[in-house]
Structure formats: C-alpha cells, structure tokens
Amino acid sequence: MKFLGNVLAVIVGLLVFSVISFFILAGIIAIAASSEGEVKIKENTVLVLNLEGRALVERTSEDQIDLNSLPGFGGIASVGLVNLKKAIQEAAKNENVKGIYLQAGMVSAGQAMLHELREELISFKESGKFIVAYSEIYTEGGYFLSSAADEVYMNPLGGMEFNGIASEIIFFKGLFEKLEIEPVVFRVGEFKSAVEPFLLDKMSDENRLQTSVFLNDLNDFAVAKVAESRSIDLEKAKEINSQMLVRKNSDAVDLNLVDGLWYEDQVKDLLREKLGLDEDDDINTINVTTINKDAKTKNILSKNKIAVIIAQGEIVSGTAEGVIASESFVKEVNRAKNDESVKAIVVRVNSPGGSALASEVMWRALEEAKKEKPIIASMGEYAASGGYYISAPADTIVAQPNTITGSIGIFGLWFNAEGLMKNKLGLTTDVVKTGELSDFLSFTRQLTDLEKSIFQNNIEDGYDTFISRVADGRNMTKEEVLEVASGRVWSGIQGKENGLVDVLGGLEDAIEIAAIKAGVEEDYKVAYYPQVKPWFEKLMADLTNDVQTRYMKSKLGSFYPVYNELENIKKYEGMMLRMPYDLIIE
Structure with missing residues (x-):
C-alpha cells in the first residue's frame, strides 16, 4: 500500500506540475506577443531600471522579457550591462523620457561593472533629466550605484550597508587532514596563492598583503565617488565607511x-x-527591453564594424556554456578576423583565468588576428591570470580603476588519496607497468622525487612562456614583467602605474580607441560576438540550473559554499593560470 501511495503521489504531482506549467507558458506567450510590434514611447515617461535581485552580466538577449509578474519566476536572474547602457543612452536622447527610476539596492555585481553603469547614469544627468533611486535595503555595491542618483530614498524599516568591503576565504587543510588526502602543489611566484586554501589554515603574509592593498584601493575609489555624488567631505565619508556610522x-x-x-x-x-501629474494620475513607464527596441544604433547603416567579443567566465578547453571555452572563442576571433567589414576587434575580458593550455590557444588566435586588425582589450570586473594572458596581445589594454588584474603566475595541483582509500575506505591498489613512469601522477600513492621534478619543470617552463607572452605584448623586458608578476593581483589603478594597463576606462572607451586605430571613428557600428541565446532558451537553462542549486543549498545549508569550492577543484586539470582564490567581496 505504501508503494501504491507513493506512485499515486508522483502521478498527482506530475499532473499538478503540468497544469501549472501550461498556465505559466500561456502567460509567457501572452507577454511575448504583447511585446511585439512597433514601440511608441508616450510623453512624460519614466525609464524604470529595476535591478533588485538581479545579477549584472556583460550582455543578455535583446528580446529579454520581464517575468516579474508571473508566479514562480520572480524575475529573470541576470541583466546585461550592454543592454542597460544602451537603454540609458536612448532615454537621454528621447524627449518623451523625462527621467529614470532606479531600484538597485540589492543588485548582484562587482565594483568595476557597477562603476561602468554608474558612469552611464552620471552621463545621463547631463541631459538635464532626473534620476530618483529607491530601495528597501542597500548593499555596499547597491548603494555605490544608487548614490549616482539626484535623490536617494530608503524604506523607514529598511537598511544600509556602508561599512567597507571584505573578502573571506575557505581553507580546506583541516578537511584534507581528516580525510587523509595529501595535496601536492607546484607553483611559481610568491603571490600565486590560488593553492593556499589546500595547504594552509589562514592567509600567507604575501596573500594578506596583496589582498589588503587592492581591497583598500577598491574601497577608497568607491568611497570617493560616493562622497562626490552626495556632496560629503571625503574625510568624513571615509570615517562613516570605516567606522560603520550608519547604525540605524x-x-x-x-x-x-x-x-x-x-x-x-x-x-x-x-x-x-x-512629471507635473496629479496625485491620482498613472505614471507612464518603460523598461530596458522595450526602450531598446526603439533605440537607433549609431550609424546602423555603416559598412564598418567594430567587433566586440565577450569573454566572460573561467577559461577552459573545448566548447562549453557559461565559460570562456577555447574552441568557441577561437571560432569567434576567426569569424571577426575574416569578416572584411570588421575593422577592429575589442575583446571584453571578465575572467579570473583557468587552463594554461586553453589560454595559450586563445592567445595564438588573437596574435594572428592582430596581424590583420587592431586588437583592443577591455577589462571588466577582473582580467587576472589567464584573463590577463589573453589580454596581453592587445595593442591597447583598457581597464576600470577598480578592475582586478595581474596575477601573472602559474600553478599545478595533485592529490594523493592513498590514506583516504586505505585507512578510511579500506581500498588498496596494485599496479603492473612497463616503464618507471607508466603510472605517472597516480593519485593512489605518493609522488616520487622524479615525478615532482618533472611536474615542477613543466610549471616553470609554463611560467616562462607566460612572462614572455606579457613581455612581447607589452613591449617590456622579461625582467620588467617579473617585477610585477609572481602571481600578484593588482587593481586597475595599480595596473596602469606598473605598465600592465594603458588606459583607465570602460568598454565604450575601448570601442572608441579601436575605431580610431582602424581609421573609422566617424563611421562605424558595433557588432557583439558570440550571438546571445534567445531569451526563452536561456530561461529554460537558468531554471534547470536554479533548481539544482536550490536543491543543494537546501540539503547542505551553510555547508553549501564548501561543497561549491570542492566542486571547483575538479576544474583544476593540468597547469592553471588563475586568480589567488574565488574572490567574493562583501
């Protein structure tokens, strides 16, 4: 009977899910149908930028639909920086749009992308139109963005986080000791601390130094911008921030x-x-997707194109979604290189790095394309390690002041699981081999000195190649690169000071530089690569991922971050060019 009851419960559940899905799908189709056709912006309209609970990414589909009104969705998880900037620019030009209503207290984004969006809002104010910001709760990043508004309001029972930024790392040394797993690390560079969580139980002095320096750089930059926008004395703003004086x-x-x-x-x-309306009048509003349909791209009829290749995520080999996959990236580079209408290429890098092999493959493609057309690198939130590797061939490197870059170093990681298998699981192994190194780097035993020396030599050769790539691309000597390498992470400001960055600015600046170098600054349009998935296909993929993530979070609770970090270890194959750790700034 219990079995029969379970079967009936499953059947009923499937029926209920099917019915709900039908109505949700019908609602989506209705929204999509109503969004088609010619856009007419009414007089006295306000552009609503609702970023609450959204993750800011480089770019999303042009036909993105706002699903906030549908039960069970709660809004699309991400919103594109390119899309937002385009909407703000159009709002500034359109005489029917009188201002912006910004809701961004709980936006999820790093400081460099927030700064780029913030600069666009400040440019919008030059049109003489207003920006009003409101949120129930402001996070540090959300307030940094919202402070650009003319007026900022907060719910009486809401809250504000304006107390500086911090970065916390999870260390696995104790876990590995309990499991009797021995991590063996090969690295070059005293600051190449990506492997520290596996070896130590706290930060090394070198890592603490570099993290403190660039975090202070990022925080000082943000506080200065807030002080300027809110007409607060800079020293007073620093005091408010450092002592968390907003306590109620x-x-x-x-x-x-x-x-x-x-x-x-x-x-x-x-x-x-x-808007000059009466208290009972409706407010005419328009969202990002709708206003962008009405937008007229600059010189849209131009035959000259500046190709912007979006490179966002970890660097891996082959083809994959949500990362920078070498095969897919090279395909896009070659596509832009071979297109005669493309006069220059901008690579928009937002990556902590990853596979050394994949980075080299992508470097080669850009180096070859550079022989045909100008290459400009635009660094977003971070362009570190492998992210810097693929930026190195560029004629000009553009970064935000609060971009995280550098981390020029390399490491390899191997685990000896003999203790886990034998003492914890009761498993033993035996091997027959034809040569001394036929079972090279077996995880069931300790490494021999010969194996260690071979691996370390490969790491050092990889580091030398990395240094050479940077030296050639930056017109520096290897000795000059070594002075700013060793895996050390820099802010964009520091990167410019030490020669790793040419210009402080955003994507628009990089595009303008590319147009000038190509000699088409008066006549060009921008084409983005790769093509973004249609919104519905992206929605279904996001829903699937969201269900998986929610399930694991519900099962693991506060241990989910540890699980997530352990899952990331699986990506560490071969030589790695990666940031010191997964940087979570709060």
Whole structure:
C-alpha cells in the first residue's frame, strides 16, 4: 500500500506540475506577443531600471522579457550591462523620457561593472533629466550605484550597508587532514596563492598583503565617488565607511547618504510631482527591453564594424556554456578576423583565468588576428591570470580603476588519496607497468622525487612562456614583467602605474580607441560576438540550473559554499593560470 501511495503521489504531482506549467507558458506567450510590434514611447515617461535581485552580466538577449509578474519566476536572474547602457543612452536622447527610476539596492555585481553603469547614469544627468533611486535595503555595491542618483530614498524599516568591503576565504587543510588526502602543489611566484586554501589554515603574509592593498584601493575609489555624488567631505565619508556610522536608519539621513526614509508610494508621488501629474494620475513607464527596441544604433547603416567579443567566465578547453571555452572563442576571433567589414576587434575580458593550455590557444588566435586588425582589450570586473594572458596581445589594454588584474603566475595541483582509500575506505591498489613512469601522477600513492621534478619543470617552463607572452605584448623586458608578476593581483589603478594597463576606462572607451586605430571613428557600428541565446532558451537553462542549486543549498545549508569550492577543484586539470582564490567581496 505504501508503494501504491507513493506512485499515486508522483502521478498527482506530475499532473499538478503540468497544469501549472501550461498556465505559466500561456502567460509567457501572452507577454511575448504583447511585446511585439512597433514601440511608441508616450510623453512624460519614466525609464524604470529595476535591478533588485538581479545579477549584472556583460550582455543578455535583446528580446529579454520581464517575468516579474508571473508566479514562480520572480524575475529573470541576470541583466546585461550592454543592454542597460544602451537603454540609458536612448532615454537621454528621447524627449518623451523625462527621467529614470532606479531600484538597485540589492543588485548582484562587482565594483568595476557597477562603476561602468554608474558612469552611464552620471552621463545621463547631463541631459538635464532626473534620476530618483529607491530601495528597501542597500548593499555596499547597491548603494555605490544608487548614490549616482539626484535623490536617494530608503524604506523607514529598511537598511544600509556602508561599512567597507571584505573578502573571506575557505581553507580546506583541516578537511584534507581528516580525510587523509595529501595535496601536492607546484607553483611559481610568491603571490600565486590560488593553492593556499589546500595547504594552509589562514592567509600567507604575501596573500594578506596583496589582498589588503587592492581591497583598500577598491574601497577608497568607491568611497570617493560616493562622497562626490552626495556632496560629503571625503574625510568624513571615509570615517562613516570605516567606522560603520550608519547604525540605524536615521543615521543615513543625518549623514546625508540618503535624502529621506520613505515608502515606495511616497517616492511614486515624488515622481508624479516631477512629471507635473496629479496625485491620482498613472505614471507612464518603460523598461530596458522595450526602450531598446526603439533605440537607433549609431550609424546602423555603416559598412564598418567594430567587433566586440565577450569573454566572460573561467577559461577552459573545448566548447562549453557559461565559460570562456577555447574552441568557441577561437571560432569567434576567426569569424571577426575574416569578416572584411570588421575593422577592429575589442575583446571584453571578465575572467579570473583557468587552463594554461586553453589560454595559450586563445592567445595564438588573437596574435594572428592582430596581424590583420587592431586588437583592443577591455577589462571588466577582473582580467587576472589567464584573463590577463589573453589580454596581453592587445595593442591597447583598457581597464576600470577598480578592475582586478595581474596575477601573472602559474600553478599545478595533485592529490594523493592513498590514506583516504586505505585507512578510511579500506581500498588498496596494485599496479603492473612497463616503464618507471607508466603510472605517472597516480593519485593512489605518493609522488616520487622524479615525478615532482618533472611536474615542477613543466610549471616553470609554463611560467616562462607566460612572462614572455606579457613581455612581447607589452613591449617590456622579461625582467620588467617579473617585477610585477609572481602571481600578484593588482587593481586597475595599480595596473596602469606598473605598465600592465594603458588606459583607465570602460568598454565604450575601448570601442572608441579601436575605431580610431582602424581609421573609422566617424563611421562605424558595433557588432557583439558570440550571438546571445534567445531569451526563452536561456530561461529554460537558468531554471534547470536554479533548481539544482536550490536543491543543494537546501540539503547542505551553510555547508553549501564548501561543497561549491570542492566542486571547483575538479576544474583544476593540468597547469592553471588563475586568480589567488574565488574572490567574493562583501
């Protein structure tokens, strides 16, 4: 009977799921149908930028649909920086759009991408139009972005995080000791600390130094921008931030970080006042997707193109989604190189690095393309280690002041699981081999001195190649590169000071530089590569991933970050060019 009951429960569950799915799908189709056709922007319209709970990525589909109104979805997980900037630019030009209503207190993004979006908002204000920001809760990054608005409001019972940034690392030494797993590390560079979580139980002095330096750089930059936008004395802003002087909501008003503690209906009344509407009048609004349909791309009829190749994620070999896969990347580079209408290539790098082999394959493709056309690198949130490797061939490297870059170093990681297998699991192995090294790097035993020397020599050769690639690309001597290498991470500001970066700026700056170098600065259009998946296909993939992630989080709770880090270890195959660790800045 229990078995029969379980079967019936499953059948009923499937029926319920099917019915719900039918209505949700019908709703999606209705939204899609209503979004088609000519866009007409009404007079007295406000562009709504609702980034609450969204992850800021480089680019999303042009036909992205807002599913906030549908039950069970809660909005699309990501929003594209390129899409947002395009919408803001169009709003500045369109006489029917009078201002922006920004909701971004809980946006998920790194500081460099937030800065690029923030700069676009500040440029928008030059049009004489208003920006009003409101949120119930402001995170550090969310407030950094929102502070660009003319007026900033917060819910009376909300909250604000304006207390500096921190980065915390999970160390696995104790876990491996309990499991009797011995990590064996091969590396070059005193700052190449990507392997420290496997060997130590706290940061090395070198790693603490570099992390402290670039975190302070990033924080000082953000605080200075907030102070400027909010007309607060810089030293006072630093004091507020370092001592967390916003300890209750009224403090945020008293310290001029927000203009008032209001409810959203009060903010809507303010928008009506700015638009000259009566209190019962509806506010005409438009979202990013809709306004972009009405946007006119610069010189859209031009035959000259600047190709922007988006390179976001970890660097791996082959083809894969959500990462920078070497085979896919090379295909896009060659496509742009062989297209006669493409006059220059901008590589938009947002990567902590990854496989050394994949990085070399992509470097080669860019080096060959450079013989035909100008190559400009635009660094986003981070372009470190392998991310810097693929930036090195560029004629010009552009980075934000708060970009994380450098980390020029290399490492390899191997695990001896003999103790785990024998003492914990009761497993033993035996081997027959034809040569002394036929079972080279077996994980069931300790490495021999010969194996260690071979692996270490390969790591040192890989490091020498990395240094040479940077030296050739930057017109520096190997000795000059070595002074800023050793795996050390730098901010964009520091990168420019030590010769790793040419220009401080964003993607638009890189595109303009590319157009100038190609001699087409007065006549070009921008083409983005690779092609973005249609919104529905992306939605289905995201839903599947979201279900898997939610399930693991519900099962593991606070141990989920540890599980996630252990899953990432599986990617460490061969020689790696990667940032010191998975950088989570809070």
